[in-house]
Amino acid sequence: MNWRRAAVPFERERSERYLPLVVGLMVFLAALALAVAFALDGAMERWRADLKDTVTVQIPTGGPATASAATGQRVEAALALLRATPGIERATPLPVSEVERLLEPWLGRAQLGLPLPTVIDVVRVAGAPFDRADLAQRLQAAAPGAIVEDHGEWLTRLVKLAAAVQAIAMAVVVLVGAAAAIIVVFATRAGLAVHRNTIEVLHLIGARDDYIAKEFQTHALWLGVRGALYGLGLAALALALLGSGLADLELLPWLTFAPDLRALLALALLPVATALIAMATARVTVVRALRRMP
Amino acid sequence: MVRFENVGLRYGSGPEILRSIDFHLPEGSFHFLTGPSGAGKSSLLKLIYLALRPTRGRIALFGRDVQALPRDELTTLRRRIGIVFQNFRLLDHFTAIDNVALPLRIKGAKRKEVEGHVGELLAWVGLGGQDEAYPPTMSDGEKQRVAIARAVIGRPSVLLADEPTGNIDPEQGIRILHLFEELNKLGTTVLIATHDQSLVSRYKHHPVLRLERGELKRIGPTRTVSARGRARAEP
Structure with missing residues (x-):
């Protein structure tokens, strides 16, 4: 059964x-x-977590002959302004090797001869007020050609x-x-x-x-x-x-x-x-x- | 036990195939239901075993009006009716013993509780030793006996059989009728539908309900066996 x-x-x-x-x-x-x-x-x-309180500032190269010296001055000016701005915890220029590493998957090793902008990684104080337009304006005055990229908008x-x-x-x-x-x-x-x-x-x-x-x-x-x-x-x-x-x-x-x-x-x-x-x-x-x- | 009052049945919008049927099967009675093929015998049985609903009239089973009962209650009534279908309707993928045990299994019985009883019943219908045989390997007579065992395993109050001798030789037919009489002696109400007049003549001590063209033409004298086993007659 x-x-x-x-x-x-x-x-x-x-x-x-x-x-x-x-x-x-x-x-x-x-x-x-x-x-x-x-x-x-x-x-x-x-x-x-990574991008919430960060901003990137790019200082493009100025021109072929005096590029290096002019860019160096603009980077110093931008760094001084950023470090003096309330609400900004830290501003660190990325080494060229790091910028090259970031671009390598997209452009390959061939990009190594190209004039690369100096990238400054800016970390804001968490929760502090941030006026992107004001910062961009002041950076333009101190370091002409500087570009502020606010990850918040993009994010x-x-x-x-x-x-x-x-x-x-x-x-x-x-x-x-x-x-x-x-x-x-x-x-x-x-x-x-x-x-x-x-x-x-x-x-x-x-x-x-x-x-x-x-x-x-x-x-x-x-x-x-x-x-x-x-x-x-x-x-x-x-x-x-x-x-x-x-x-x-x-x-x-x-x-x-x-x-x-x-x-x-x-x-x-x-x-x-x-x-x-x-x-x-x-x-x-x-x-x-x-x-x-x- | 089973009472029909002015019952009519039609399929869809077709003509009435059963008209103004009135009869009563008292408890413990044994009746034949006869009539030519197409007279409506199977349809009448289907009304009793609740496979169909009448289009008019009243049917009472065990003292309860079936039209007024909820669906679940109808299942409870079906469990008190044993059916031997015309073409057996055994489950081919079940062995003989599993087919016989099916009514108990669907009631929720445990295997160990019923095993011995089912085996005894198969022996009673003459199929001892064929417990594990599958229907496709059995003769029509054997299938018929499995179907009878399945119909009576739940100790039904009413046993209905539709042409139970139609597919088997006369000798086996007599043996099967003998089984039905034994059940009747134990108090089961039996109704056998058949068009085999020779069979009815042989058992002429049982009353006959005759269907012709959807009408119940003749109701013979009714002898019943009461619960105490004493015969009594009804007009």
Whole structure:
């Protein structure tokens, strides 16, 4: 006597084969979207921490012949003004080698002969008032040609863009979940049609709707778990490749796909959520169909 | 036990296939339901086992008006009815013993509680030793007996059988009728739908309900076995 065998013979169904694959693809896409959302979240945190209270001042080279001497004077004047300005904690010129290192990924080693501007890294006192226009005006007077770059403005725009991309990524996760639910609805309806005779027998010999629904929801749960694990495995592989590719390129040092604890938890919950969506969807579909029986 | 009052049935917007059906099956009675093919025997049985709802009239089962009952209560009533379907309707992926145990399993019984009982019942219908056989490997007579065992495992108050001898040889038919009589002696109300007149003639001591073109033409004298096992007659 086999008490474990399901009364509905699901093993004879096509959904047994294709549903985990489709669910797997859905979970793969959702996992990628989640990873992008979390990567951007981490990047935004880092941008905020690194750039919130910093300003960059650029002193372009003055001209080919006297460039070096003139630029040196303007840099000294700018440094003196910056250090004397209230609300500025520190002003440090970046060594040429550091500027070259920053430009190397974009221009390659060939940039080494180019006239590079002197870059002064300015750190503001946290929370102190800052008037960019006033500083720019005074710097123009002390060191003609000086350019003030306030990272706050740039950061605000970048964070807005990142937040929008993040929202789209989360919307993708939700849409993928909805698409998975719709697929489960159709698969369950197909299952109800295929097993109509068995369901009718169970119903007529006294099975409650809950008993029949449990057969379908348990089946959907395991198909969902199987599919979700396929998808998550594939996503882990893709993210590992992407992460290692980005690290090799060193193009986007602020974007990393090394998941933190929150991201790992979210990714681990993905199969659970998928399985629960599949189970709940199958149950609702079956109960609705059974209610049409006398 | 089972009471029909002015019951009519039609499928969709088609003609009435059962018209003004009135009858009463007292507790412990044994009836045949006869009539030519297409007369509406199976539809009448479906009304009793609650696979269909009448389009008019009143059906009462176990003293309760079925039209007035909520859906969940109908399941409770179904559990008191054993059905032997015309084409057995066994689950092919279940063994004989699992098929027989199914009504108990869906009620939530534990495997160990029912194992012995199910085995005994299979032996009673003459299928001892075939517990693990699957329906596709069994003869029609064997399937029929598995279906009967499944119908009676829950000790139903009413047993309905739709053409139970239709797919088997006469000798096996007689053995199956004998099983039904034994159940009836234990107090189960039995109604057997058949178009086999020779079978009805052989068991002429049981009253007959005859359906013709959707109407109940003749109701024979009714003899019932009361709960105490004493026979009584109803007009």
